[in-house]
Amino acid sequence: MATRAEVESFLQQLLAPERFKDYGPNGLQVEGRGEIRKVVSGVTASLALINAAIEAQADMILVHHGLFWRGQDGRLIGWLKARVERLMVAGVNLFAYHLPLDAHPLFGNNARLGAELGLEADGRFGDQELGFIGPAGGVSSVQALQAIVQQRLRREPVLAAGDGRPLRRIAWCTGGAQGYFEAAIAAGADAFLTGEISEPQAHLASETGVAFLACGHHATERYGAPAVAAHLATSLGLTHEFIDIDNPA
Known part of the structure; x- marks a missing residue:
């Protein structure tokens, strides 16, 4: 088990998001429970992945494509409200790293x-x-x-x-x-x-x-998030599962 703060600090040091000029926020995007035992990784924070992670009893989800992007309508309505609500009701943390996850020399x-x-x-x-x-x-x-x-x-x-x-x-x-x-x-x-x-x-x-x-x-971005999540799990004593929600794009 690890605390959310320990996970956040570990990922911050590993991926150094402050080095990048990105299209949206990197790091913790939706705050859930304070203790983390299981992490689910995936490519995109879609509702399908969120539901699958909750079914798998995850305490946090780690993705490449998060919920918030520069220039989008930030109101919590429609699809965005549905995703955020599902995470918050279930108490599941969402971490997202975009360009830092592309660039890491070993796990990216x-x-x-x-x-x-x-x-x-x-x-x-x-x-x-x-x-x-x-x-x-x-x-x-x-x-x-x-x-x-x-x-x-x-x-x-x-x-x-x-x-x-x-x-x-x-x-x-x-x-x-x-x-x-x-x-x-x-x-x-x-x-x-x-x-x-x-x-x-x-x-x-x-x-x-x-x-x-x-x-x-x-297809080209299926590999970074599970690699980072596996390293996180091994380092902090967590369990990890990669859930691939296929996408034809």
């Missing part, structure tokens, strides 16, 4: 996605150095990379194949990081992986020759 989304795909970063790029880049290793072609992504992430990526060059350097940034493509190209990547693709990236891939793979926002 980018680090864990790289490990899942057999990639190891030796550099960073992009805004706040969130993008990872490293050698392609034994992945010699974009077709081989596409097959690895499909096997490991269990979904077929959208591919803009570039010019088919041999892969020497692969860059990646989880989630909605399609805007990092130009920075990845400038960093020397032969292929770039992220969660989503927008209209301009297909043209950039064709014109620069660098391959672009959109592997799914949710």
Whole structure:
């Protein structure tokens, strides 16, 4: 067992959210009971995850996508009221970490996605150095990379194949990081992986020759929250369960 204050202090030290300019608040978003025995991790604080965590008798939920974002209507009505009310009635704490969870060099989304795909970063790029880049290793072609992504992430990526060059350097940034493509190209990547693709990236891939793979926002961000939660549980003597609420996006 640990207190909520001990958990908050541990996560603050581990993820250092004060280092990031983010799109919403990082840390404790909904305050629940003061003593924590079980943590459930997940990608997004959806009502489905909240209900599943309560059924699993969690005292806290740790997610990547929390409830509050810059520019949203902050009134507790509709879907937001339903989620907050469910948490507060059940006394379950909600912790959310966005960019800090992407960036952590060992437990973050980018680090864990790289490990899942057999990639190891030796550099960073992009805004706040969130993008990872490293050698392609034994992945010699974009077709081989596409097959690895499909096997490991269990979904077929959208591919803009570039010019088919041999892969020497692969860059990646989880989630909605399609805007990092130009920075990845400038960093020397032969292929770039992220969660989503927008209209301009297909043209950039064709014109620069660098391959672009959109592997799914949710699919690329399944790994950071459970890695952090498992480390938290081991360190503070808690139990942990990862609940994956699938999302086609």
